[in-house]
Amino acid sequence: xxQHVLLIEDDATVGRQVADHLQRAGYAVTxxxxxxxxxxxxxSSVQLVVLDLTLPGTDGLDILKDVRCFSEVPVLVLSAxxxxxxxTRALRLGADDFVSKPFWPDELLARxxxxxxxxxxxxxxxxxxxxxxxxxxxxAVHFNGEPVHLTAVEFGILAALAVRPGQAVTRGWLVDNHxxxxxxxxxxxxxxxxxxxxxxxxxxxxxxxxxxxxxxxRGSVTS
Amino acid sequence: xxQHVLLIEDDATVGRQVADHLQRAGYAVTxxxxxxxxxxxxxSSVQLVVLDLTLPGTDGLDILKDVRCFSEVPVLVLSAxxxxxxxTRALRLGADDFVSKPFWPDELLARxxxxxxxxxxxxxxxxxxxxxxxxxxxxAVHFNGEPVHLTAVEFGILAALAVRPGQAVTRGWLVDNHxxxxxxxxxxxxxxxxxxxxxxxxxxxxxxxxxxxxxxxRGSVTS
DNA sequence: TCAAAGTCTTAAGGAGGACTTAAGGTGTCC
DNA sequence: GGACACCTTAAGTCCTCCTTAAGACTTTGA
Numbered sequence: 001x002x003q004h005v006l007l008i009e010d011d012a013t014v015g016r017q018v019a020d021h022l023q024r025a026g027y028a029v030t031x032x033x034x035x036x037x038x039x040x041x042x043x044s045s046v047q048l049v050v051l052d053l054t055l056p057g058t059d060g061l062d063i064l065k066d067v068r069c070f071s072e073v074p075v076l077v078l079s080a081x082x083x084x085x086x087x088t089r090a091l092r093l094g095a096d097d098f099v100s101k102p103f104w105p106d107e108l109l110a111r112x113x114x115x116x117x118x119x120x121x122x123x124x125x126x127x128x129x130x131x132x133x134x135x136x137x138x139x140a141v142h143f144n145g146e147p148v149h150l151t152a153v154e155f156g157i158l159a160a161l162a163v164r165p166g167q168a169v170t171r172g173w174l175v176d177n178h179x180x181x182x183x184x185x186x187x188x189x190x191x192x193x194x195x196x197x198x199x200x201x202x203x204x205x206x207x208x209x210x211x212x213x214x215x216x217x218r219g220s221v222t223s
Numbered sequence: 224x225x226q227h228v229l230l231i232e233d234d235a236t237v238g239r240q241v242a243d244h245l246q247r248a249g250y251a252v253t254x255x256x257x258x259x260x261x262x263x264x265x266x267s268s269v270q271l272v273v274l275d276l277t278l279p280g281t282d283g284l285d286i287l288k289d290v291r292c293f294s295e296v297p298v299l300v301l302s303a304x305x306x307x308x309x310x311t312r313a314l315r316l317g318a319d320d321f322v323s324k325p326f327w328p329d330e331l332l333a334r335x336x337x338x339x340x341x342x343x344x345x346x347x348x349x350x351x352x353x354x355x356x357x358x359x360x361x362x363a364v365h366f367n368g369e370p371v372h373l374t375a376v377e378f379g380i381l382a383a384l385a386v387r388p389g390q391a392v393t394r395g396w397l398v399d400n401h402x403x404x405x406x407x408x409x410x411x412x413x414x415x416x417x418x419x420x421x422x423x424x425x426x427x428x429x430x431x432x433x434x435x436x437x438x439x440x441r442g443s444v445t446s
Numbered sequence: 447t448c449a450a451a452g453t454c455t456t457a458a459g460g461a462g463g464a465c466t467t468a469a470g471g472t473g474t475c476c
Numbered sequence: 477g478g479a480c481a482c483c484t485t486a487a488g489t490c491c492t493c494c495t496t497a498a499g500a501c502t503t504t505g506a
Contacts, residue, residue, distance in 0.1 A: 411453095466490090
């Protein structure tokens with residue numbers, strides 16, 4: 001039976017991205033674009049809730065408080081607010097995890113995976129592949145011990161590839177998930193980002209081209 | 224009792240390919256070349272629907288939305304559109320799976336199989352046969368642990384043979400399903416691809432010639 | 447064994463996908 | 477408002493790989 005995640009997120013872009021990511025990872029996803037209280041039936045039919053706290057109208061904390069009256073379903077909280085008072089309130093009210101926006105979709109996925117105890121897509125901790133070390137949480141990359149400065153998009157693309165070592169990731173998916181969705185010429189833009197990424201990483205064939213498909217991260221990943 | 228799949232696909236080439244694949248795998252296939260709403264009787268008489276979203280005239284999403292009013296039949300959605308907004312909409316409207324075009328016919332088959340035969344959780348894993356490992360999802364092949372670089376067509380042909388170990392696959396079918404349909408001299412082209420494939424795989428008789436018929440994958444497939 | 451049909455191999459051509467560089471534009475920080 | 481960083485676009489070049497062609501080789505059936 002496929003595990004079911006309820007996503008409550010009003011922002012279309014973020015919601016789309018998260019839903020897509022979870023879906024691809026094999027979860028069934030129900031996406032509510034408005035904040036409203038979770039009924040007991042829904043709560044018992046999903047295995048996890050991803051809840052954005054900064055919803056218009058309903059306060060996310062109210063939803064959280066309410067659902068805790070009758071359900072123990074794990075709730076992973078998203079918030080643009082980074083102040084720890086808000087965070088601790090959420091955790092005290094029964095949230096199981098807290099992710100600040102902006103976040104890497106893969107980081108969220110890793111946390112969902114961890115919470116549901118599935119075989120992890122990646123192990124916790126930095127990813128290491130040869131001279132490369134990628135720390136998803138810190139959004140930092142080191143190459144031969146030296147810190148490498150990557151832009152947000154570059155890091156996102158690299159991370160997306162690195163958490164799926166040996167697997168081809170399509171150009172279309174990368175464009176959808178890591179480039180501006182409101183622009184048109186995404187395919188060429190992706191070329192440029194990959195090109196720069198390779199140059200910064202010494203161009204040792206770490207990112208392979210899969211002709212006609214996309215790219216693949218090469219190198220054995222040792223947690 | 225043979226399981227019945229309803230295929231809604233306007234593109235003749237793709238439709239033929241998919242229908243053929245499913246039929247060979249033992250499914251009864253009904254193929255609609257036009258998008259129109261699915262009546263309750265039809266919905267209840269098939270075990271799965273493969274629905275192309277990019278139909279002329281009727282919007283595939285409307286068909287999906289409509290059928291969900293009265294039926295829980297699994298719907299596997301095909302689309303040439305790779306933008307995830309469309310995809311997410313489809314999934315929210317009740318699609319059970321989503322495959323982007325272009326796709327490997329065998330991948331589609333694997334997903335249909337997964338949904339109808341195997342009680343989930345087990346995603347189609349890599350095919351292993353002796354020193355050879357073929358990962359359909361990752362579009363990757365390893366030989367004696369070493370990654371082997373195959374082109375898209377080569378990979379498609381190998382996969383088509385490998386998922387039918389010991390079974391002769393006709394040249395005509397391979398040409399129809401894995402070569403450019405707009406070209407003429409397909410038979411000779413197939414020769415070339417098979418030749419290259421053998422060379423890359425060490426030419427250990429993995430791909431046998433069945434004279435006058437086609438080719439056969441040799442080796443016991445585990446997993 | 448011989449002829450005919452089928453298959454294998456190598457090399458070359460061309461179409462389309464991918465890479466690189468440079469420049470434009472947008473947003474952010476001070 | 478100005479400087480800066482960064483994403484995107486454009487354009488030209490490079491390169492991969494599907495296809496075709498041609499000839500050698502293998503199998504089949506008489």
